[in-house]
Amino acid sequence: MKLSRELQAFAARIGHDFKRPELLIRALTHGSFSSDTRPDNQRLEFLGDRVLGLVMAEALLAHDKSASEGQLAPRFNALVRKETCAEVAREVDLGEVLKLGRSEMMSGGRRKQALLGDAMEAVIAAVYLDGGFGAARDMVLRLWGARVETVEADARDAKTSLQEWAQARGLAPPDYVETARDGPDHAPTFTIEARLSNGERASASANSKRGAEQAAARELLDRLDG
Known part of the structure; x- marks a missing residue:
């Protein structure tokens, strides 16, 4: 299976060369577009959420070695919440390559925060399954960028x-x-x-x-x- 030119461009934007292209295709397939032979991204979303959490927990501990658990928890929540995942998804134009059913597409699904956040988590899982934890960690830290350093201002309720x-x-x-x-x-x-x-x-x-x-x-x- 080969990726389309559009998906190759997306893979380049996130910085990962897929050995198993089907993982990326599944990560970008919303339930409204799925079928018996075309599984959706919900299981990958579940896994990606956990991979993202581990990456961010490690990054926060490394960034501030004196922070207490009470200080780290709100920072962690700010980095892994769906809104932040959706922000990152918009930065890499993930919405442009989402595979949506007609009704979801007509209702603006490519711009919906929940869909973008879920798909971003699924993409993280796809990279993890394709290249291992190191590849997923490298991609997440690259895409999240300075958010780890600046999260304190964004961590308040x-x-x-x-x-x-x-x-x-x-x-x-x-x-x-x-x-x-x-x-x-x-x-x-x-x-x-x-x-x-x-x-x-x-x-x-x-x-x-x-x-x-x-x-x-x-x-x-x-x-x-x-």
Whole structure:
């Protein structure tokens, strides 16, 4: 099996030459495009999440040898969360090579945070299975870049930070409103809008309400700080 020119370009962007191209193809196959002969990427996503976690745990320990577990945990969470995986996916244009069913494609699946984050984890697993842990670690550290060094500023709870921002300006606490719920019952995607009493608002999506609330709060904070 050979990769298409498009997938070869993607493999070059992530810096891995696949000996087993079928692993990359599977990593990029969403459930809406799968069939009995074309498996989706969910099992790879499960594995990739664990590989990413080990890479980031090692990297954080190496970067700050005096940090306590209480300091490391929020940094770790910030580095492995779905939003960060989706950011990295956008940087390597993963959405352009996702294999989606027609309905998912029509609904903007190539830009959905949950789909991008899941596929990025699946790609990590594909590299791990194809080249071993060293290859996966090298790719993750290269793609995550300076995030390990700068994660402290991003590790605080976004909802708490947004509430503190509002209180400091005499505003009511933020409201979080569910504006959409997509996907099957066993794997829903929630869209939450964070709203401030001064009219500022921002939306984000995630696989859990809590994750979507955190992502929406972070998006609104970024907008306010920007």
